[in-house]
Amino acid sequence: GTILSGSRNGRLDNINYGGGVGGLTPETLIGNVSEVLDIAQIAVRNIGGGGSANANSDRFLNISMDANLRLCSPDSDIVGAVMIHGTNTLHETAFGVDLTLNCSKPFVATGSMRPNSALSADGAFNFYDAVRTAIHPEARDRGAMIAFNDHLTSVFYSTKTNANTATTFLAIEQGYIAQFIAGQPYFFFEPSLPKARNYFDPFNITYPLPPVVVLYGHQGFDAGLLYSAAANGAKGIVIMGVGPGGLSTNATLAANALFEQGVVTVASLRPFFGAVVPSPQVNNIISSGFLHGEQARIQLQLAVASGYNVDMIRKLFEGAIRKSVYNSATAFYNGTNL
Structure with missing residues (x-):
């Protein structure tokens, strides 16, 4: 996704990036945003890969089953999860996870609209905000969330609204869950789950999913x-x-x-x-x-x-x-x- 991308075209490029200077891996992203290591111990799990336009339902199911085992088992000491993902289909993958992840721990999706090589790249702060949310006690029991551009939205109601700019993931009518101030989420409401949000057991469905x-x-x-x-x-x-x-x-x-x-x-x-x-x-x-x-x-x-x-x-x-x-x-x- 864009959050790990560099560019061969210089720091102004935000349309034709990939490869070149500034490319990252999940591990080097953590190294670049070393402040996250002051607040959390992080384990990396690579699932999927490739551009988000190539993702299918296997991706969200694989992520959800892995998250269920790691987060929701009775002996788990993991407090939350962060998913970095290309923004083109981020809300689709996160929505699939939201409907198939059944525990109170936070699951937070993030990415970026500008590559890491760009002037004022947005990925680093988005990633920090996502990690801070995932470990925050007030983030529990809200369903999956998207941390993006200084705000937190419910995955259930969010969609990508702009193809190019950093202000893209919005829940227009339902509003923000929180705003980030100095990397700290200020939650506007007490925890609650979205109305009409349903749960499906990912270990008890017919696979592959029907077209x-x-x-x-x-x-x-x-x-x-x-x-x-x-x-x-x-x-x-x-x-x-x-x-x-x-x-x-x-x-x-x-x-x-x-x-x-x-x-x-x-x-x-x-x-x-x-x-x-x-x-x-x-x-x-x-x-x-x-x-x-x-x-x-x-x-x-x-x-x-x-x-x-x-x-x-x-x-x-x-x-x-x-x-x-x-x-x-x-x-x-x-x-x-x-």
């Missing part, structure tokens, strides 16, 4: 893409629909037809803000709630791999938001709770 594809909704959307995905082996389909998950008539017809063949379709959303609210009565297309397309894909993969039937998958995605929206105050909807 789930993400399609991007737009004007003139070709509904034949759904049939092509199913013919190519997809066990689930996520469509990032227009607005709050809106699908075209033809896409809806295709999703209903594939439902009869056992292929689940989840409607997610294109905008950064908001949610896909399910219609009052259940139907064959499941709404993603506040999960974006890439997050919905991972949760659907894990649900299918865990043997969930369609009713269980629907409750997984829609249960919490239905309970919030459809209640006695909105009886005029005659909405269904799961």
Whole structure:
């Protein structure tokens, strides 16, 4: 990832880096940020490797299973974990870990938007902040987090919002968990887990994870893409629909037809803000709630791999938001709770 990268093009390069001067390994990153050794004893575990665009679900599963064994075993003396990762898919890997890591200890992801060779490289401070969070007693029982650009966000709600700048990982509506001041996290709230965050046992799922594809909704959307995905082996389909998950008539017809063949379709959303609210009565297309397309894909993969039937998958995605929206105050909807 960028946090370990150097450049052949000089210190202004933040677009075409890799190799050259300033490249690091995890061990030399620790050496360069030696302040972390004043606060923690660190063991390095190399999992994955290569650009984050090449990562697949094996990566988050391997990280999660290793973290479960090292952090969550009864005799573990490890207080937390830090994952450094390329930022292009950092939030996807971290989201998969978040759904499959079941102990109260902190798991903190970080990286950088500028290579180590750049002027004002951001990786060193991000790494220090992540380590400080991982050992902080107030960081427990919050789920996985991202430490980036002087702030801490929940992995469950975070997404990469800018392709180029350091202010990129944000949970726009849910906000920051903490701000870093002199490398110390100031937590804005007492510990709590994100609403509708689910857990899947990574040691009790079908492997490899079933293929789930993400399609991007737009004007003139070709509904034949759904049939092509199913013919190519997809066990689930996520469509990032227009607005709050809106699908075209033809896409809806295709999703209903594939439902009869056992292929689940989840409607997610294109905008950064908001949610896909399910219609009052259940139907064959499941709404993603506040999960974006890439997050919905991972949760659907894990649900299918865990043997969930369609009713269980629907409750997984829609249960919490239905309970919030459809209640006695909105009886005029005659909405269904799961």
